[in-house]
Amino acid sequence: VPIGRPVPIEPNGVSGQVLRTGQPTGLLEVSAMRGISGDGLRRMNMLSVAGSPVIVEGRLWGALCFAWNESRPQLSNLGARMTGFTDLAATAIANAYSRAELAASRARLVVAADETRRQIERDLHDGTQQRLVSIAMSLGLLESKLAPNEAAAVPIVREARTALTLALEELRELTQGIHPTLLVERGLPVALEELCRRAGLPAHLTVDLDVRLPDQVETAAYYFASEALSNAVKHSHGSEVRIEVAYDKTTLTVEVTDDGIGGAAINGAGSGSGLRGLADRVEALGGQFTISSPPGRGTRLRAEIPCA
């Protein structure tokens, strides 16, 4: 039988019986069978047939049909062999299912987390940041209204305004870390360019990408570069960082290389948890994360993210 050929489930056929009863059929005579599946079996010169239910996670998932070109197959423990094989198939199917389910749920978690971050940024921008700016404005106004005989109050008002400015600066850093608005508005190359400008080390950017990619791909690439860059600044003791981005219509590749001390390990101490997080984010999208960090010879982090 060619792979992929659909066979109808007939009420009195083997799979039909399994579907109805949820039990193994026992050995059946092909000659007694009507319908398309019976004809098919006869064409293949099969004389006997049996079906066994495939149970995945407690639910009837399908049936395995066994057929023989003799009417009484001479095999010992036929029933046990069939059940054994069927259980094996069921386990493999269950594994494949949970792997797919896990991948999908990881991807959903990443998307949900990104959406939450976007919302937090928006709330901070429309709420807290605006209120703080408004307070700063009131203080500015207050300062201008202070009468000459209240000169002693001026430095206090200024102090409050300076503190507010610092709070706003911190908040700005925070919100951009939470969700880089520029990424959404102008795309990956521009956002990375800006990231490099803010970096604590000279950062050289090469981008070969002139299209917009799906949100989750751009976001993953951005956070990957951002986290890798900040790792390099914090831990590499290097003098510069190189970020290279390439796109070949199926895969987006981001590589971040420093000229520092190397020796970074994905599950190692120190920067380890950050690297683990990077790997998780990339792998959640079905991508690949690789690290090359020989002691004394810099660190190269590479993410390949599928875009199809």
Next chain:
Amino acid sequence: MRVAVGDDAVILREGLARLLVEAGFEVVGVAADADELLELVDRSEPDVAIVDIRMPPTHTDEGLRAAKAIREAHPAIGILVLSQHVHARYAIELLSSGTDGVGYLLKERVADLDELSASVRRVGHGGSVLDPAVVSQLVGRHRQGDNPLEHLTDREREVLALMAEGRSNKAIADRLFVSEHTVEKHIKNIFGTLRLPLSPDDHRRVLAVITYLDSE
């Protein structure tokens, strides 16, 4: 000087209007989004329009687009764009069509009445204003700790000053009685000295000019 204000947050546009009045400006009106602002500007022809970069409907860069529209319809009106973020990219986009009468400031700077008046006046008189935080990001001076302009030759500085006036290579060449090729060479050196590795060239040109303007 007559000023129009566009900001979708009522506390900020009212607050800003109050500060402007306090600083001696006449506020011709306030607007809650880009369309309203454009209408207001058309109707009342102010000297300066102050616009929040992030407004409805998309809350991204409406302010920039409004600035561009005002620029095209009323080239004489100064435009001051306010932002809560330090996005050098937006400053470049804003200044790349000409640095006359435009400015980009972080929002909280307006709380300083002196700074607010100085910026509005400067933009209103055709000058340009760029937030120090943006400049330091562009020039990277906070890292390198020196002023790269000091490393330019006198001739290169002259070329840069003419670039800042918006002159083309040809015009600069004519003015300095040298060939266009020589001007190109000078400009290449300027980009190198100012450590502006980003292409394309017009982008670097803006950056070079910004560096120059900031040092004035």
